[in-house]
Amino acid sequence: AQSVSQHNHHVILSEAASLELGCNYSYGGTVNLFWYVQYPGQHLQLLLKYFSGDPLVKGIKGFEAEFIKSKFSFNLRKPSVQWSDTAEYFCAASSGSARQLTFGSGTQLTVLP
Amino acid sequence: EAGVAQSPRYKIIEKRQSVAFWCNPISGHATLYWYQQILGQGPKLLIQFQNNGVVDDSQLPKDRFSAERLKGVDSTLKIQPAKLEDSAVYLCASSLVVRLAGPYEQYFGPGTRLTVT
Helix, strand or coil, X not given: CCEEECCCCEEEEXXXXXXXXXXXXXXXXXXXXXXXEECCCCCEEEEEEEXXXXXXXXXXXXXXXXXXXXXXXXXXXXXCCCHHHCEEEEEEEEECCCCCCEECCCEEEEEEC | CCCCEEECXXXXXXXXXXXXXXXXXXXXXXXXXXXXXXXXXXXXXXXXXXXXXXXXXXXXXXXXXXXXXXXXXXXXEEECCCCHHHCEEXXXXXXXXXXXXXXXXXXXXCCEEEEEC
16 A cells, blocks of 8 residues: 655754654655645645656755655755744655545654744 | 635534535635544545546545535535544645646645544
8 A cells, every 4th residue: 555654753953953854655656745834823835846857856945855766765854944944744645647645644843942 | 816715613523413514625726635634643535526526535434424516616524423533634625637647736725623522
């Protein structure tokens, strides 16, 4: 069965620290990958997405993610986090022709001022 | 551009009661999704509509859950009768149909937080 794993449930960082959140997927064939973010009290919103092409994807607010096919990974990174990055982050995936998203369980990021 | 609208935002009911949630997608979005998000988990797809037809309802507990999108625009998700384990946030999302296969983005509504006591 298709699945998405996020192994870090809660990450606590100080401002200006670097961030890397892990995401691994289990899919056969072509895969589309996404990172969504949910700020406190707000909707889920898209941070970035990978469909094809350059495996290093840049998103909003200085986030980026790298698709490594050999490792079935799509880790999210940010070189210097801010207090406003405190949120829950979800990795999601779909197969090439399907639109249904499978989400990971999420990682709660807390950035201390 | 108006986002995905959902109502109510919060609902508390007793087990065995029924409840309905409403969703209005972004104008022009042909595809509509309902997700269930239990505390501590990621959203799980319940049902997907393309216009007013069901594309995938394989994870919908059909003995108690039903959904419709009669005119291909707004949608209603119903639970009858509710169980304690239905306590969750119910998210609605919509997306354009750019082409039959390929890239798309789902836009999410604020969700309805359901508590079953």
